[in-house]
Amino acid sequence: MGDRQELPPHGEPVREWSSLKDILYGSVRIVSKLFEHPFDLTKVRLQSQPLDRPLRFTGPWDCIVQTYKNEGVPAFWRGVSMPVVGAMAENATLFVVYNQSQTLLRRLFPPPPRLDPNSPAPLNIPLIATAAAIAGAATSFVLTPIELIKCKMQVSNIAAEGLAPAPAALAAAGINTTVTAPSSPAEAPGSIAVTRSVLREYGFRGLWLGQTGTLIRETGGGAAWFGTFELLAAYFVKRRADRGERSATGGHVSKGDLSALELMGAGATAGVVFNVVLFPADCIKSTLQTEDELRGKEASRNQPRRSFLQVGKDIYRARGIKGLYSGCGLTALKAAPSSALIFYIYSRLEAMFG
Template sequence: MSEIGVDAVLNESPRGQGEEALENVACGAISGIVGKYIEYPFDTVKVRLQSQPEHFPLQYAGPLDCFKQSLRREGFLGLYRGISAPLVGAAVETSSLFFSYQVTQDILRATVYPPSEVPAPQDLPFSALLLSGAASGAATSLLLTPIELVKCKMQVPLETSATSIRNLGPLNIIASIYRHQGVLGFWNGQLGTLIRETGGSAAWFGSNEGMKALFRRTGNSSATSKDGALPIYQQMTAGAAAGMSYNFIFYPADTIKSRMQTEDVSRLAGGRRTFGTVGKALWKQQGLKGLYRGCGITVARSAPSSAFIFTIFEELKRRWSE
């Protein structure tokens, strides 16, 4: 493709590109916040299951037992403990994912897949969509790790005695992290977030795109609307499949990350532990089962959450364009 052709693609309708970027950010933020309210109690249970110390008897027998103990000790609102940081994180994460996903596709269209080589402006090979998803996840991980660090520490309050717990607010947690680990301490668990987000986002976007393509190929195109959008139930099915794929495949990386981020670093003699050290210790103590502890409830809650995220995002985008 000539240099003029590349410039034409990148510079085409700059006002329209800026508006589309704003759409992705705004619609992604709204859909992410809605999805977070749906999934957060289940996420709290997941983090508490993941963060049980490997050298102590397990505190929770399973997800239901964790729910019961949490409700008994803290009430239902306790399951929403620390949601302020995740709401910000959900808005940042989802808007960044959709924005980066679109930007990567635009770059690929301008370089690797010029318009003359694809049948329509919106079409890219499935491999390119996977690459776009992975790139969006890698970029988002840098923004997400500090937010998830605060979230995880709020979800797993410190036990000060056998009968009492100590709940710290977000500002106290931020101050404690900076005091004990400095600025870089906010990216404790970054490798786990990077692995989860890079691979998980490829699976997230890829599963959604794959399911939508499958619906269109299996004779359901007559059910689509005038603008080519799938029916709501098919959009939600594709989104649900995406959420389950995202969480299951790279779940061990998330487990290791949660353990790293819920450790009380002030009590660690040698400072914070590395991703590999935590992973090896968990594997030695609990094996594969420990790496997937809490996975069932995570996959279950991710189905409705992602279904709403993708559906709300696509419906908001469609209405924005009208």
């Protein structure tokens, strides 16, 4: 690797980070997983309600109340093992590819030098967003199997309760939607059992069911996530510079001089934008990944699996644009503090260790 200059995750050129540091720093997101998971479980259950039946949950609060009454507090962390275990691989991929993509883009499109030769110019926002999109695309291939198992576990108790029987009209039409999941919450399968079931039914490729949705969400969302953070961080730096402030070392103000409130505010906004901008892709993905559990494997075998676009059309036709954004408010609510924490910790580690 040597001592050459390269761009770290926030666009400021400092000394090159080793891959080990990328993995270590990227893994700070593990801290947020336990906090996020009850919100995520509620979101997935709202997104994946079968279209051929009445809504089981009328909204986030109704889902939370029903989950608590029927399954108890532990249910809110059902499936948490997968995102926790996968967090290091997910974030290592994201930040390593992000850094390397910025290095490549910096060579292809060298930014104009600053007046201060000791403070090289950072990449502009479009190039930062491009690097983030590349990183998001790479990360999607790591995320899809993790989210597939997680989503299946999160809805397993709904299927197990047998509370979503086929409507009489569908039964009369001969459409089989019998639930074949376990008969009680206690028997809901764990992550290993669910993984084995997917491999047995669909082979290794089956782990990437929903990849299109994850790819779209992570590519566009990644660009929005990093781009929004960098845009706001640059605004805060400029505002301080316009007031005549200097860094602690006497040089120009940089991102390292921003306060915790500024860094966390930028991170929180970035988290909300990430989730809102391409939320329908996530909704379609969740529907695809949980269809077997909520409709029954026998019914799924008797019907060809729908494409990503077809599921999107079906959701829109049945529930309108609101259906494609089911659970979005709750997701944005949990994303704000989580993203604020991620960017704050990452930025502080970057300032301390380079």
